[in-house]
Amino acid sequence: MPFADRLNNVETSAIRELFKLLGKPGIISFAGGFPDSAMFDVEGIKEAVNAALAQDPGAALQYGATEGYNPLREQLAAFMAGKGVKDLAPEGLIVTTGSQQALDLIGKTLIGPGDKVIVEAPTFLATIQCFRLYGADVISAPIDANGVQTDVLEKLIAEHKPKFVYLIPTFGNPSGTLLGLERRKKVLELAIKYQTLIVEDDPYGDLYFNEAPPPSILALSSQVPGSRDWLAHCGTMSKVLSPGLRVGWMVAPPELLAKATMCKQFSDAHTSTFAQATAAQYLKAGRMPATLAHVRKVYAERAQAMGNALRKDLGDAIEFVQPQGGLFVWARLTGAGGKVKDGNELARRAIEKGVAFVPGAPFYANNPDLSTLRLSFATADVAKIEEGIGRLGQAI
Amino acid sequence: MPFADRLNNVETSAIRELFKLLGKPGIISFAGGFPDSAMFDVEGIKEAVNAALAQDPGAALQYGATEGYNPLREQLAAFMAGKGVKDLAPEGLIVTTGSQQALDLIGKTLIGPGDKVIVEAPTFLATIQCFRLYGADVISAPIDANGVQTDVLEKLIAEHKPKFVYLIPTFGNPSGTLLGLERRKKVLELAIKYQTLIVEDDPYGDLYFNEAPPPSILALSSQVPGSRDWLAHCGTMSKVLSPGLRVGWMVAPPELLAKATMCKQFSDAHTSTFAQATAAQYLKAGRMPATLAHVRKVYAERAQAMGNALRKDLGDAIEFVQPQGGLFVWARLTGAGGKVKDGNELARRAIEKGVAFVPGAPFYANNPDLSTLRLSFATADVAKIEEGIGRLGQAI
Structure with missing residues (x-):
């Protein structure tokens, strides 16, 4: 069947391929881009x-x-x-x-x-x-x-x-x-x-x-x-x-x-x-005001927990700005001490250790920075965040 | 603001213009393409x-x-x-x-x-x-x-x-x-x-x-x-x-x-x-089976009522096939006896008499048949249908 030319301009997302691996039992996922269902009113x-x-x-x-x-x-x-x-x-x-x-x-x-x-x-x-x-x-x-x-x-x-x-x-x-x-x-x-x-x-x-x-x-x-x-x-x-x-x-x-x-x-x-x-x-x-106050408080705690854990467990291997809102930590692998500097490579190793995130490259329309990664703190609680970032530390 | 060329291929529907007239008080409308809200389960x-x-x-x-x-x-x-x-x-x-x-x-x-x-x-x-x-x-x-x-x-x-x-x-x-x-x-x-x-x-x-x-x-x-x-x-x-x-x-x-x-x-x-x-x-x-049985019965009665009224009140001025399902009667103005033969013209006269329908021309991608019209029997009850078709008879 001959499809329209416009379809040649896009491809199925690389992230989708990664998501297929998320079914692995026991995995802690920071890969999603969605809010926590448990907080829905x-x-x-x-x-x-x-x-x-x-x-x-x-x-x-x-x-x-x-x-x-x-x-x-x-x-x-x-x-x-x-x-x-x-x-x-x-x-x-x-x-x-x-x-x-x-x-x-x-x-x-x-x-x-x-x-x-x-x-x-x-x-x-x-x-x-x-x-x-x-x-x-x-x-x-x-x-x-x-x-x-x-x-x-x-x-x-x-x-x-x-x-x-x-x-x-x-x-x-x-x-x-x-x-x-x-x-x-x-x-x-x-x-x-x-x-x-x-x-x-x-x-x-x-x-x-x-x-x-x-x-x-x-x-x-x-x-x-x-x-x-x-x-x-x-x-x-x-x-x-x-x-x-x-x-x-x-x-x-x-x-x-x-x-x-x-x-x-x-x-x-x-x-x-x-x-x-x-x-x-x-x-x-x-x-709405009460709902907003609730989600702000919970996400703030999780963002703080993720920032603390990243500093503790990954040290100079990554750099990031502590987020003041939203759902994501955006980080860059420094390659310090010869550690892994490629987000795709780290994503593969992380899955083996039981933790998932999204490498940053697909978020660039041009000239991707391969050292980047996106970690969502929205859907895991503080204990899971600490455990997951610990696993990421091992992967690195 | 320069819009994309694709917008040049379409126009705001002529029907929309007609729909603006439907707010007139007391009008009986056969113009809609929707089911009757009163029958929602x-x-x-x-x-x-x-x-x-x-x-x-x-x-x-x-x-x-x-x-x-x-x-x-x-x-x-x-x-x-x-x-x-x-x-x-x-x-x-x-x-x-x-x-x-x-x-x-x-x-x-x-x-x-x-x-x-x-x-x-x-x-x-x-x-x-x-x-x-x-x-x-x-x-x-x-x-x-x-x-x-x-x-x-x-x-x-x-x-x-x-x-x-x-x-x-x-x-x-x-x-x-x-x-x-x-x-x-x-x-x-x-x-x-x-x-x-x-x-x-x-x-x-x-x-x-x-x-x-x-x-x-x-x-x-x-x-x-x-x-x-x-x-x-x-x-x-x-x-x-x-x-x-x-x-x-x-x-x-x-x-x-x-x-x-x-x-x-x-x-x-x-x-x-x-x-x-x-x-x-x-x-x-x-x-679903009970819902379907109900709507079939009600629409069947209304379709029959509309067909009967059209034959009674419009006689040889229109021709149509009695529908066996769906929501619509599709009719053609014959022009018999010098009566109106243009759907747009009849739509304007009908609005004046307090009844609305959609002229058929916009439903043709090419070479519209201007003598056609679409009447929905879905949303008016039998009494309203008889009253509305009576008004249409006067308009013609």
């Missing part, structure tokens, strides 16, 4: 879905508008207002089937074969593949401990004139990095100066451990007149409430939002109204 | 979601495999076995976000700019737009009272060498037509002879009124050796259980299924596990 979600089915079953079970279920759009606008986005009307966002679909709709509406797109190096693997499937030529902008290097980013924008720049500025996957306040403003200025769309993906911004991170680029846009015309923002319920709902959303300038809605009509008609009505009832019930 | 769905959240909340709320939630795949394979598809393993299907997403994935995996695709004239509007968005050149094959004319279809396949042929053989939208048994077999033979993929879309096959329709093309494929290699089949829970769940599925040859799964990974990662686990529990609870 099952009781709250149960109340929410029963309220939705009691109050307006017709709406929860019938076809709905492609733009999203209005009571949810209202709740999401209020949720965003609580995070400093003061001027967002419910009509200013559409509901998407997870934020993955928001990325897909951005690709579908904007990317033609050969179009340039700039992403961070490293960035979310599924984003790279998603954009390449529409024919994007993906360019990488380097990051440091304060996120994307905006001076280099400006040169790349000027040189490549990309369709858009995709950033995960807050505790990004996989880097865990936090883009500084001044750089956030600089990004908005670049958007205007070069009339280039910025796509801010923000799945992790709510998962901070101590002080809150700087406002999102979307929240800051009110301070940079005109920047909102060049800004899209993707949010999701997946990391704080439940990935299984597949409820995300996208804020974008009206014309882009209209085109994305048209494309969504032919992608899946609309996001599950059953899930949307449940999410709307959940937010309306006011349970 | 709310109690059964409530029990199903509560069972899902009680038995395995982690699975129902966590990320899941792109291919679908395994307990649902097993239930769907059993559901299909009950409809004569005896040899379908759970791994032979993937779960999609409504069958609309199955169509999108078929487009994404197979269609490149300029590729030919054959559809029925008329066919489901969102299919035409979905395929055009990937650059398809959509060719129309004519239908008669027994569905697609397979002799003409063969000539079109030989001439155009399409990527695939898309059919809704059972009570198709909008035509309501039933493809005869011999023609179904002929389609399978054409698939093999020309090595051309057939896509069978089957949202309405369960909604028959008296005797069951012929087996689906998928069920018949076991009688035509080799045909299964050239056959995809799309199913959905939307018309019989709830569109709001957004649970559909696709059966396809292994290589196509694998490519579609890869594309789905970047479209929405997976379909809502919350909705999938609910659908799985619903099917497991054994409530």
